[in-house]
Amino acid sequence: MSDSEHEFGLCLTHDVDRPYKTWAHALFYTALERDPSHLSALRYERNPYWQFDRIARLEDDLGVRSAFYFLSEPSLRSKSASQLRDWNEWVQLLFRYDLTQPELAEAMWKLADGGWEVGLHGSYDSYDDRERLAHEKERIERTLGEEITGGRQHYLNLDPPASWRHHRAIGLDYDASLGADTYGFQHGYDVRRPFDDEFVVFPLTFMETDLPDPGESFEAAWAVCAELLEEAAANDAVMTVLWHPRYFATDEFPGHARLYRRLIETAEEMGAWVGSPGAYYERYLSGEDERERATATDDRAETADD
Template sequence: MYNILQQDPEMWHLFTCKEEYDASFRDGYDRFPHYMSNNRQVFEPRASQYLFERGYHPEYPEGQPFAVCLTHDIDVVYQSYPKKGFDLLLALAYGNRAGLMQGVRNLRSPKYPLCNFEEVIALEEEYDATSTFFFLALQDGDQDHSYQVEDLACEIGTIADYGWEVGLHGGHQAYADLQKLKDEKARMERVLGRPVAGYRNHFLRFRVPETWELLDQAGFLYDTTFGYADCVGFRNGMCYPFRPYHGRKHQEIGIVEIPLTVMDCTLDSYMRLGSMQSWDIVRHLIDTVERCHGVITLLWHNTYLTGDRMKFYEKILRYCREKGAWMTGGDGIMKLLNP
């Protein structure tokens, strides 16, 4: 892969993220945003297309034409009692019987409905798909601490028993702090009862190439943080998993990156797209990845897997199944396509 890309300086600079090494501006979360990038063709995986045209053709199980890496970040699982009470009163005011029954169930469970992992698994099973769930393992006082991962041991065990993967969703500071990475990984592994292979950082906080180096040192096998928060698409022109290349040390970094293509909230919160516009762009990205036998990585939070947003996710699954895609979690991609 490296030898092919190095033949074209433009492709090599795109792949290695040369522009990010000395970037003087980063956003409030220390992220390099797309609006500061020179990559104005972000909806086209130009580096992967270049590789494909020169004979790099990944293969998938049973000859499937491309792959979909399905992932879920679990930021929140508890719903406050005032919010539950408001929903119940709203259902009562509108005479919504189904809403009333749902509201009563919500009051009885501190985690319902955001602890919807089995519903997500059941939906994905209908489409012969699996996925990866990334859980936070934060301490009291950490930014955005909203649950103790130990309290979800039963749910996490159920996910693993079904055969779905559980990974670590690193906290706000972990992307730049080796000890935090190690501590959060160890805590997650104690709950899971097995090693954790996959990683994604909270808020997609990431630094090229430092975060890749730290993740490798912490013992992760793959990362899937690498994507823009403010725009969907292909950050370094890649829709293939790859081992990052350190542009200053001129050497490979020993971790697999499964680049992130689409985050749910990027579409509506950052890009401010409606449902029809969102579908058009997601469909374009799927079709584009299919043409070069690549991998499209999707991030759908559990908070986006209810109501109409769940229907949107199912629409994606249906479209990809109709195209014959292999739909799996990060562990499946890593094991098959480990460069």
């Protein structure tokens, strides 16, 4: 990152995997985790995973915006016989939602109208299927009523650089799927340009599940965040974080909303630029300003060589 006004960049993202918590979800997680609280937390009049308004209020209070990546997954009818023999395919179908439903479409419109970025969360098998990715992107754009510029693959599924060629070919400016097994700057401190052109990759610094559980030990979770912020500031980095919306359901995931707020507040106090990857791309990586910065960097390098 090259900006005399800011020490580093913090890009905020949310993968919209499960905007609804249904009885099917509750039973699945109860069986998986043997935790009956998943059932007790679910009542007819309540949807604890619908957190769009809460996240927007929190971020608006802090004067920042983030990106929300929405899924447009294939239906049961599109699955082959071999796919339907795969348990993971049934898990994806269990969590599937229809982004054209009026309340979801309205949530997307409200976010976009308020300055939040709406992007593509490529479905589980789409990372190596350009036609599928193009269809999902077009469906989101048709629902939203405007073009989208970036996104992230579901489960961070990726086959680089082939997946990035697909992303670039369908008209995306960036991808934010490049992750790692744990938190940290394992893919460097800056965005990557896999094709040496205007298409960029935002490596993921961490998602909330990489951290110690803030509900059990808030200070341990915060210590990791603080260390990463310091590392970002020391290296003029672009730091990208992922918080799934359901983790703002405080009854089920205590400490997460508080940790997210503290992360943003501290980054701002440290002089960071904070926003969505799309906004970062537009401000720092696109058009004439980026070319001028690249030229200035080359000039400095030649001077140093002389």
